[in-house]
Amino acid sequence: MNDTFLKACRGEQTPYTPVWFMRQAGRYLPEYQKVRRKVSFLELCKSPALCTEVTLQPIDIFGFDAAILFSDILIPMEAMNLELEFHEGRGPVFPQPVRSQKAVDALIVPDPEATVPFVMETIRLLRKELQVPLIGFAGAPFTLATYLIEGGSSKVFLNTKKMMFQEPELYHHLLLKITACTSLYLQAQARAGAQALQLFDSWAGILAPCDYEQFALPYVRSIIEDLRAMTDIPLIYFANNGATLVRHTVTLGADVLGFDWRLPIGDAIRQAGEHAVQGNIDPVALFLPKERLEQRIKTMLADAREARGYIFNLGHGILPETPPDQVRIAVNAVHRCSGR
């Protein structure tokens, strides 16, 4: 069992720098595309056998130091009594956006073991196969709320912010339900055998820090408190585009803070204090010619040498267009340049 990743999460010494990539199981891999030709994205997410297969692919191919459960942050939202569709090239769609008290009232806080048992089954199957730690995950409440309120992705998040600003009680009511659902969901993942949990706050970076503090932070804190009460596995919080939120995110009680590429890793480490740090090379830097990619990784490792614990990752999900050979170059460079 390779526990380098878990040690780095806990700020313990590691023989080399562990590495995994957000969305490492995904569309850039021909092996994944082969599976996807047989089933839709939602069907894939609900099949423990296929989820297990695609989760294992990048571990077997590239030797990543951690696996992350293949799923989507919106899977547990569907279980709240919402219709969810995925359209090729357009992303997720909730045909009935949640914008009224009636719509919020109609949401249930489901028992994940009853509504999304396939996720826990995938975790149990993966634990039998894996020689590296398995990361479970969920979306952070604010990010999940944006999808529900907007009905999908958005550019300026007008409906979400309008609800925050004009109907704060309705917003709070919605977020409490999402938070309860997410907390139960992550607890179930931990019970099923997840060895670390990551909260993805993909849209945190659209908020002014004063609004983040009021409309996003309290719900993340609540989930982390719930998890702390039942497990001691490492908790990772990733606020995308969150460079100006660090003074708030360091108060959350997570073990690891994940960063996108906009904040230099040395700055991230200084601001993260006692936290381990995960990140943060620009996903498009994987398109650099081999020597310059290796040089960039070497520089990042050097800049991260003062970290209490450091996990190499991309600053965002790997792009579908990424050549798998470049992933191999990057993973090998992280390992070689950090002493493996």
Added chain:
Amino acid sequence: MNDTFLKACRGEQTPYTPVWFMRQAGRYLPEYQKVRRKVSFLELCKSPALCTEVTLQPIDIFGFDAAILFSDILIPMEAMNLELEFHEGRGPVFPQPVRSQKAVDALIVPDPEATVPFVMETIRLLRKELQVPLIGFAGAPFTLATYLIEGGSSKVFLNTKKMMFQEPELYHHLLLKITACTSLYLQAQARAGAQALQLFDSWAGILAPCDYEQFALPYVRSIIEDLRAMTDIPLIYFANNGATLVRHTVTLGADVLGFDWRLPIGDAIRQAGEHAVQGNIDPVALFLPKERLEQRIKTMLADAREARGYIFNLGHGILPETPPDQVRIAVNAVHRCSGR
């Protein structure tokens, strides 16, 4: 003549805080929509009489302390020998993206007086009408390049970054031409009577600071040096989503740094050193109920009290959905709470 804005740009004492809004002449105004029903967006941009009319509208209606030339950052790009289209709801499109040496070679660096004379004519007309200073503007070279390379707007800017990383000489060649064009364009605006100039780096925030330093900063610096040699009007640089770029942007030699809403204004002012600062309320905060909007403005003015010079603005362009009455509330609150 109300010169409060120009004084604030220069860091001089002002009797109250000047305010203008990015895109203050635009779609949220019924008076603007009335003009647009007669002409297309490009026709409007090329009509000095109509540009003058819509530029004046928000000054007359709300009493902003500065006017900004109505135009689009891509107008001078079209003059480089590119086809440019604007599609309702989809934004600008260059049907032939610039991605090859041949495409870069085909670009000309035009004389703005010959190719976009309507812009300078608009400036001359406006100066006869205005009792507040007139701001001219251009896109910053990196931002302009993204539109040319991607062929329009983008989410991850894969083509732009791939050119940066894989064909840096081609990228540099393209940026040099855009920079020359932009420098001549802004010089012509200054000669025509613009009393301040703003460079919009709308997409700077997609770059890691190390890439910004190499692939965006030098071209902005070059333009500012050119302008300094021919005029002493205030120069404003706005890097959207640029909170992690400030250590670089303070070296550019601009008078004023503009900020989006992600960086608290107090932090922006501390990091901006000797610069005047412009910004930065979330455009969606204009949807707050009256009392809370006024409170938020009051807090921002208090947080900005240590600024060497401070210009109240939004952190990004005003949204088309904004109720004009809310703009009136905001402008009045800035004036009243800052002592006018």
